[in-house]
Amino acid sequence: MLEHQQPFAPLIQGGDTTFVAMSDIQMTWLSGWGFLLLQSPSESALQDALMSHTGLRLPAPQTVSTRGDYALLWLTPKEWLLAAPASETESLQAALTRQMATCLAAVIDMSDALAVCELSGTRCADVLMSGCTLDLHADTFPSGRCSRTGLADIPAILWNPAREPRAVRCIVDRSHARHLRDWLADAAGCPGLPPAQ
Amino acid sequence: MLQITCPCCGPRDEPEFRWGGEVPLVRPGPPEQVSDEAWAEYLFTRDNPKGFVRERWLHALGCRQWFVVVRSTVTHEIRATTRLTDTLPEALT
Structure with a gap:
């Protein structure tokens, strides 16, 4: 069954x-998840921002890095999907956007677009x-x-x-x-x- | 079915990809100086050789990256795949 x-x-x-x-x-x-789509050619800046706010490392191609409630999925060479508890998505988006303000980057809330x-x-x-x-x-x-x-x-x-x-x-x-x-x-x-x- | 090695994702089956035509295809310009014949040549004329050709493919259902495939139009044999930014060895083209 x-x-x-x-x-x-x-x-x-x-x-x-x-x-x-x-x-x-x-x-x-699975409910209660939020998703942020991260796009940036500045990998080192994104790595620093992720490390300070989630403790995550950028994963190798076609792999996922996880830490606590967070998971970071590799999507394309310059694109990652961050899965986090839905309650934290908004504050994470604001924090990452602020830290990536000086480089070319997009932090997009995809929580309502995706289902797991x-x-x-x-x-x-x-x-x-x-x-x-x-x-x-x-x-x-x-x-x-x-x-x-x-x-x-x-x-x-x-x-x-x-x-x-x-x-x-x-x-x-x-x-x-x-x-x-x-x-x-x-x-x-x-x-x-x-x-x- | 073809199995194509995407430079980012490795070997995947053909339904994940989309064909994008011959490369190199250089857009003529500036537009106001290009004759009708040259535009027609750019838009419609292709070499369509028998044997190995360089083609653009899109990994539409995977990493969504365009890349170059060297494929035989006779046997479908794939000799090489590279990123668009990499140069292909002359021997493979």
């Missing part, structure tokens, strides 16, 4: 949230790989890895947060959340997937 929790009640109101699906997969919409779905369970990678071309097995997509790719015909950022328990977070545009929910429910029940262990 694919269990489904919906803290984003207005987002996915209506429709059946209980799915006849295979075991070991749980889909949870966490798919957990031993077979979550199999379900996701039925709709995406990345190899999401733990040896090629280890913990701390993030990649922007296409999932279920929509752009998505996939993030493996931890070695155990097995889980993959999907960050998508909020307007795509219901599509992703429906698609995951279908994919989790697809008879072509490998059987549950």
Whole structure:
């Protein structure tokens, strides 16, 4: 059975949230997160600003650096996504903007634009790989890895947060959340997937 | 399906990318001094060779960066991929 929790009640109101699906997969919409999109060619200045306000280091390409409640995801060579508790987003945005005032930089609040779905369970990678071309097995997509790719015909950022328990977070545009929910429910029940262990 | 090695993200499958045409393609100018023939040449005429060509590709569903691919129009073999800012060895073009 694919269990489904919906803290984003207005987002996915209506429709059946209980799915006849295979075991070991749980889909949870994570709430309480805020997102800041950071863009700057001045990596050292951005690094200093992040270090003084969050203690984070800029991550290597396609990886995530984490510290406490903060996570910093690499998106492109000059672009990062900072995940922080929603209550701190506004003050962080103000502080980073102030410190980056002298260089070319953008600090954009994306909290209302993005939704995060966490798919957990031993077979979550199999379900996701039925709709995406990345190899999401733990040896090629280890913990701390993030990649922007296409999932279920929509752009998505996939993030493996931890070695155990097995889980993959999907960050998508909020307007795509219901599509992703429906698609995951279908994919989790697809008879072509490998059987549950 | 092609597997293209993005200079930022590594090997990814073709649906993540968008084709952007031949390079180098130099825009003529200044505009008021360019003849109609030269504009037409710039806009519509392509070499379209048989064999290896240099092309621009966009990693649309990944890092959203444009980069250069050296691809055979006959076999689809990809010899090299580089960032737009890097120079490609002459032997590969």
